[in-house]
Amino acid sequence: MKAVVMEKFGELPTVQTVPDPSPAPDGVVIKVEATGLCRSDWHGLMGHDPDIRLPHVPGHELAGTVAAVGRDVTRWRAGQRVTVPFVAACGRCAECASGNQQVCEHQFQPGFSAWGSFAEYVAIDHADTNLVALPEAMDFATAASLGCRFVTSFRAIVDQGRVRPGEWVAVHGCGGVGLSAVMIASAMGANVIAVDLSDEKLDFAKKVGAVATVNASTTQNVVKAIKQITNGGAHMSMDALGHPVTCANSINCLRRRGRHVQVGLMLGDHTHPQVPMAKVIAFELEILGSHGMQAWRYPAMMEMIRSAKLKPELLVGRHYALDEAPAALMAMGSFEGLGIGVVTRF
Missing domain, CATH: 3.40.50.720 (NAD(P)-binding Rossmann-like Domain)
Incomplete structure (x- = not known):
C-alpha cells in the first residue's frame, strides 16, 4: 500500500510503498477513505511524542470501510463504514470498566504509538471496543474531521466544561x-x-x-x-x-x-x-x-449532527491527495489554515 512515512524527526516525510497491514485476532483493517491533517501530527513529526518509533506512518483522524476482520471480532464485518476515536482503548483496564476509555491505562493511538492513517489501509486493535459506525448520510471527509478535533471539543465543552x-x-x-x-x-x-x-x-x-x-x-x-x-x-x-x-x-x-x-x-x-x-x-x-472522547459517547454527538444542531461539514477545509500530505503536514508548524484539511485522494 501507499503510505506517508516519517524517517527522521523534523524532516519532510515521503510517500512510499509499504506492506499491507493484517488484523490482530481482536482487530480489523480499515480501508482509509479520508484522514484529517492535525497539528498533533505535526507535533509527532517534530519528535514531541515519546511513543513514536521511526520509521513511522502518522495520521489519527480517519474514516473508511472495514476491509478485514480478526477471528475474535464479534460486532463488525467487512464493508461497514466506520470511524474510530484517536485514543483507542484496551477494553479491559479499570478506566475502561468505568467508561473512561479516553484515558485507558493501556491505550494505543493510531499515528503515534501505532502506525496511522496517512495510508491506504490502517490496522485497529480491540475493534469491538473502539469502532464507531457511521451514518450512511455522512460523507467520509466529514466523518474524518470528527476524529480528533471535533470529538475532543465535544467532550471538552459538554462533559468536562x-x-x-x-x-x-x-x-x-x-x-x-x-x-x-x-x-x-x-x-x-x-x-x-x-x-x-x-x-x-x-x-x-x-x-x-x-x-x-x-x-x-x-x-x-x-x-x-x-x-x-x-x-x-x-x-x-x-x-x-x-x-x-x-x-x-x-x-x-x-x-x-x-x-x-x-x-x-x-x-x-x-x-x-x-x-x-x-x-x-x-x-x-x-x-x-480533556483528552479525546470515548466511542460510546459518539451517539449523543451523532444525534446532534443528525438533527442539524451541529454541522461539522462546515468546518471541512481543503481536500488533499496523499502525495500532498507531507508538505501540508510540515506547513502546520505555522498553525492551521482555515478549517480542517482532509486527505481524500489516495
Whole structure:
C-alpha cells in the first residue's frame, strides 16, 4: 500500500510503498477513505511524542470501510463504514470498566504509538471496543474531521466544561479544534467569544456561532477585553491552541468559580506553562484537561449532527491527495489554515 512515512524527526516525510497491514485476532483493517491533517501530527513529526518509533506512518483522524476482520471480532464485518476515536482503548483496564476509555491505562493511538492513517489501509486493535459506525448520510471527509478535533471539543465543552445555556464561553485559538468548540458551545446555548490572531478565522467563527470576537494581535489586553464583553469574565474558557500565553489568558479571563479546559497540547518548549495558582485558589477556579472522547459517547454527538444542531461539514477545509500530505503536514508548524484539511485522494 501507499503510505506517508516519517524517517527522521523534523524532516519532510515521503510517500512510499509499504506492506499491507493484517488484523490482530481482536482487530480489523480499515480501508482509509479520508484522514484529517492535525497539528498533533505535526507535533509527532517534530519528535514531541515519546511513543513514536521511526520509521513511522502518522495520521489519527480517519474514516473508511472495514476491509478485514480478526477471528475474535464479534460486532463488525467487512464493508461497514466506520470511524474510530484517536485514543483507542484496551477494553479491559479499570478506566475502561468505568467508561473512561479516553484515558485507558493501556491505550494505543493510531499515528503515534501505532502506525496511522496517512495510508491506504490502517490496522485497529480491540475493534469491538473502539469502532464507531457511521451514518450512511455522512460523507467520509466529514466523518474524518470528527476524529480528533471535533470529538475532543465535544467532550471538552459538554462533559468536562459542563457548559449550560446562557453562560459565557471563551475559546482561545480558532483552528480546527477551536472552531469546533465555538460551534458546539453555541449549540449548547452558550454565548461564545472567539479569540485568535486572524480576522479571517474570527469572521469564520462568527459564521459558526460566535457572538463576539477578540483579535489578540490588535487587542492590547485580551483578558480585559473578555471581561468587558462578559461583564465580569467567562464562565468557562478553553485553550484550543496550546501555548503559555493562551493558557494564561484562558485562566485569567474566568469569573469566580469559572472552569478552564486545556485541550491544546503543551509540548516541546511549552511543557511547563506558568499557572496563576493564587487566582485559582482565591476564585475557586477549576482547571481541567480533556483528552479525546470515548466511542460510546459518539451517539449523543451523532444525534446532534443528525438533527442539524451541529454541522461539522462546515468546518471541512481543503481536500488533499496523499502525495500532498507531507508538505501540508510540515506547513502546520505555522498553525492551521482555515478549517480542517482532509486527505481524500489516495
